[in-house]
Amino acid sequence: xxxxxxxxxxxxxxxxxxxxxxxxxxxxxxxxxxxxxxxxxxxxxxxxxxxxxxxxxxxxxxxxxxxxxxxxxxxxxxxxxxxxxxxxxxxxxxxxxxxxxxxxxxxxxxxxxxxxxxxxxxxxxxxxxxxxxxxxxxxxxxxxxxxxxxxxxxxxxxxxxxxxxxxxxxxxxxxxxxxxxxxxxxxxxxxxxxxxxxxxxxxxxxxxxxxxxxxxxxxxxxxxxxxxxxxxxxxxxxxxxxxxxxxxxxxxxxxxxxxxxxxxxxxxxxxxxxxxxxxxxxxxxxxxxxxxxxxxxxxxxxxxxxxxxxxxxxxxxxxxxxxxxxxxxxxxxxxxxxxxxxxxxxxxxxxxxxxxxxxxxxxxxxxxxxxxxxxxxxxxxx
Amino acid sequence: xxxxxxxxxxxxxxxxxxxxxxxxxxxxxxxxxxxxxxxxxxxxxxxxxxxxxxxxxxxxxxxxxxxxxxxxxxxxxxxxxxxxxxxxxxxxxxxxxxxxxxxxxxxxxxxxxxxxxxxxxxxxxxxxxxxxxxxxxxxxxxxxxxxxxxxxxxxxxxxxxxxxxxxxxxxxxxxxxxxxxxxxxxxxxxxxxxxxxxxxxxxxxxxxxxxxxxxxxxxxxxxxxxxxxxxxxxxxxxxxxxxxxxxxxxxxxxxxxxxxxxxxxxxxxxxxxxxxxxxxxxxxxxxxxxxxxxxxxxxxxxxxxxxxxxxxxxxxxxxxxxxxxxxxxxxxxxxxxxxxxxxxxxxxxxxxxxxxxxxxxxxx
Numbered sequence: 001x002x003x004x005x006x007x008x009x010x011x012x013x014x015x016x017x018x019x020x021x022x023x024x025x026x027x028x029x030x031x032x033x034x035x036x037x038x039x040x041x042x043x044x045x046x047x048x049x050x051x052x053x054x055x056x057x058x059x060x061x062x063x064x065x066x067x068x069x070x071x072x073x074x075x076x077x078x079x080x081x082x083x084x085x086x087x088x089x090x091x092x093x094x095x096x097x098x099x100x101x102x103x104x105x106x107x108x109x110x111x112x113x114x115x116x117x118x119x120x121x122x123x124x125x126x127x128x129x130x131x132x133x134x135x136x137x138x139x140x141x142x143x144x145x146x147x148x149x150x151x152x153x154x155x156x157x158x159x160x161x162x163x164x165x166x167x168x169x170x171x172x173x174x175x176x177x178x179x180x181x182x183x184x185x186x187x188x189x190x191x192x193x194x195x196x197x198x199x200x201x202x203x204x205x206x207x208x209x210x211x212x213x214x215x216x217x218x219x220x221x222x223x224x225x226x227x228x229x230x231x232x233x234x235x236x237x238x239x240x241x242x243x244x245x246x247x248x249x250x251x252x253x254x255x256x257x258x259x260x261x262x263x264x265x266x267x268x269x270x271x272x273x274x275x276x277x278x279x280x281x282x283x284x285x286x287x288x289x290x291x292x293x294x295x296x297x298x299x300x301x302x303x304x305x306x307x308x309x310x311x312x313x314x315x316x317x318x319x320x321x322x323x324x325x326x327x328x329x330x331x332x333x334x335x336x337x338x339x340x341x342x343x344x345x346x347x348x349x350x351x352x353x354x355x356x357x358x359x360x361x362x363x364x365x366x367x368x369x370x371x372x373x374x375x376x377x378x379x380x381x382x
Numbered sequence: 383x384x385x386x387x388x389x390x391x392x393x394x395x396x397x398x399x400x401x402x403x404x405x406x407x408x409x410x411x412x413x414x415x416x417x418x419x420x421x422x423x424x425x426x427x428x429x430x431x432x433x434x435x436x437x438x439x440x441x442x443x444x445x446x447x448x449x450x451x452x453x454x455x456x457x458x459x460x461x462x463x464x465x466x467x468x469x470x471x472x473x474x475x476x477x478x479x480x481x482x483x484x485x486x487x488x489x490x491x492x493x494x495x496x497x498x499x500x501x502x503x504x505x506x507x508x509x510x511x512x513x514x515x516x517x518x519x520x521x522x523x524x525x526x527x528x529x530x531x532x533x534x535x536x537x538x539x540x541x542x543x544x545x546x547x548x549x550x551x552x553x554x555x556x557x558x559x560x561x562x563x564x565x566x567x568x569x570x571x572x573x574x575x576x577x578x579x580x581x582x583x584x585x586x587x588x589x590x591x592x593x594x595x596x597x598x599x600x601x602x603x604x605x606x607x608x609x610x611x612x613x614x615x616x617x618x619x620x621x622x623x624x625x626x627x628x629x630x631x632x633x634x635x636x637x638x639x640x641x642x643x644x645x646x647x648x649x650x651x652x653x654x655x656x657x658x659x660x661x662x663x664x665x666x667x668x669x670x671x672x673x674x675x676x677x678x679x680x681x682x683x684x685x686x687x688x689x690x691x692x693x694x695x696x697x698x699x700x701x702x703x704x705x706x707x708x709x710x711x712x713x714x715x716x717x718x719x720x721x722x723x724x725x726x727x728x729x730x731x732x733x734x735x736x737x738x739x740x741x742x743x744x745x746x
Contacts, residue, residue, distance in 0.1 A: 024508075024572070272503040279442055279498075279598075280588060281491030281521045284482060290517075294508040 038371015052173030060167035061142035157350035186250035195261025213255030305369035425643030495589030501582035579610035
């Protein structure tokens with residue numbers, strides 16, 4: 001033994017040991033990393049969730065309720081070269097002149113090249129509380145409102161009340177992205193536990209659960225959504241509406257998951273380790289949730305990831321129909337609802353900026369889900 | 383070990399297990415009697431499908447659906463430690479317990495451990511050895527620890543209450559006890575990282591983690607190769623001595639049973655046909671079935687050239703349509719027409735500690 005230790009480099013045994021001890025999840029991670037599409041999807045989602053859900057106050061230049069005088073203004077042009085043809089390293093915007101046509105009541109904006117406002121990063125602006133705790137007024141970008149109160153930078157234009165549309169998309173993303181996630185978590189909780197119970201016990205329990213899922217699946221979804229959403233009292237607080245809506249979304253979604261989990265459990269419960277656990281004195285609950293459920297997790301993770309965009313789209317669709325979230329809440333569906341008139345499409349087409357955000361989110365989830373599906377089967381080849 | 387000799391632990395009396403399936407009723411176990419004594423090993427042999435495993439399952443009240451215990455009793459002489467001061471003796475009728483109830487779950491794993499034929503699939507794939515051992519220990523509120531250690535941890539947890547570190551220590555200790563090399567590393571191994579022999583050792587460690595009064599070993603070495611089998615058997619014997627545990631050893635390997643058991647029960651079609659001490663049974667088999675079984679063991683030196691290995695003629699009968707009288711009579715070389723096909727043989731004592739169920743030894 002001593003001879004071996006002397007002749008071998010110290011690092012070699014530990015490296016070998018590491019390889020031998022490679023756990024399932026490290027294999028999954030290794031395979032996931034090699035899938036470029038999935039990694040990109042993952043990065044997009046992490047960025048979106050971080051910036052939209054946690055720090056939209058910081059990313060956006062204005063507070064959500066900040067209504068400026070510049071109603072229905074198009075996206076502000078950002079310049080590097082001024083009217084005299086001089087190049088500026090720091091980008092800037094011009095001041096805007098507003099003209100109202102009193103016949104058509106439409107507003108037109110022209111740039112006033114005599115007023116130049118540099119765009120600054122980490123600029124002081126509307127006060128807010130970071131994470132709802134730390135009071136600050138720092139914003140990622142913007143023009144200094146203290147020295148130039150009339151200056152404004154609208155990356156994606158503004159709405160009829162003069163609110164910055166980019167800011168609204170940020171805040172809207174917070175609700176839309178969380179509702180998808182919360183709804184999906186609830187779906188997993190219902191679908192997984194009911195599926196496990198259904199598959200493990202079989203018999204009458206199985207019948208009841210399976211017929212219930214069939215009943216739910218047989219319902220036309222949109223009318224069911226509408227009926228449930230219409231039942232939400234209008235006087236409820238927006239937050240209550242938000243949670244009820246995520247419950248409604250998961251209520252419709254759990255059936256499919258429960259079926260798939262049941263199928264997996266039906267095969268897993270015949271494994272010898274279930275018998276072994278039982279003979280060790282484990283209760284039914286313990287066998288179901290400690291021994292059987294983990295075996296379905298890789299499948300459930302993939303299904304759930306691929307189903308989240310469905311949730312987000314369902315929220316968007318419901319809110320667009322006016323049945324989901326309502327102003328003063330801001331979600332992507334609410335924003336689409338604003339943009340969904342011929343007048344809005346004609347006068348303020350920049351309000352459709354919401355759509356690319358939705359599409360990118362949904363695509364990113366699909367990319368991530370596909371990558372996870374491949375990665376969670378690290379021994380498979382593709 | 384100071385206990386009087388032959389103190390009964392489990393008494394199976396006239397046990398019948400029936401399966402109500404589409405084509406009729408199958409009697410998997412039919413009127414079986416046997417007694418397992420504290421600290422002793424009882425071997426159960428018989429060919430596939432003769433009810434060996436069902437008997438074991440019945441003892442733990444774990445008959446799978448649609449099976450039912452329709453008759454008979456299984457009496458368990460329970461001995462509980464009362465805070466280490468005194469012993470409480472109790473008699474439990476296992477077949478009358480609620481199969482999902484608290485009492486039977488305490489007994490399973492805690493007082494009667496079981497290991498299975500298939501070590502490859504008997505460990506939950508997502509838990510390490512240590513977690514398994516600790517689960518076992520925690521399930522039984524013992525002072526535990528075991529990952530193959532995780533699977534073992536499962537048992538330890540079920541029977542004493544312990545901290546994580548303690549649990550880990552117990553798991554490592556148990557793994558060392560069953561002869562797993564580098565137990566402090568193996569405790570964090572997942573089942574797929576262990577070999578078949580190691581997994582079976584982990585299973586044994588799980589079963590032993592709560593120091594059960596009895597271990598049911600259902601063909602524990604069938605899936606392992608011979609050298610590993612010998613190691614496993616050695617470990618079982620050693621551990622049995624150290625904790626005075628009874629073993630019910632189920633196998634169809636006559637060589638294994640000869641080296642493990644003190645007493646042997648031979649089963650055929652759900653019935654016990656012969657019971658004797660190991661030496662008596664191998665030297666002086668009474669029942670024609672036992673005799674045929676022993677003849678079918680290959681002998682290295684006695685074989686003549688060109689001689690074929692003996693086998694039992696015929697096939698096991700259709701379980702839905704069992705022969706009348708003695709169930710073995712269609713295959714029996716000593717068949718007595720008019721008797722064996724009419725009269726059901728009784729459990730007869732032919733010698734001290736030698737019982738047989740055959741009309742040859744009965745006066746009819």
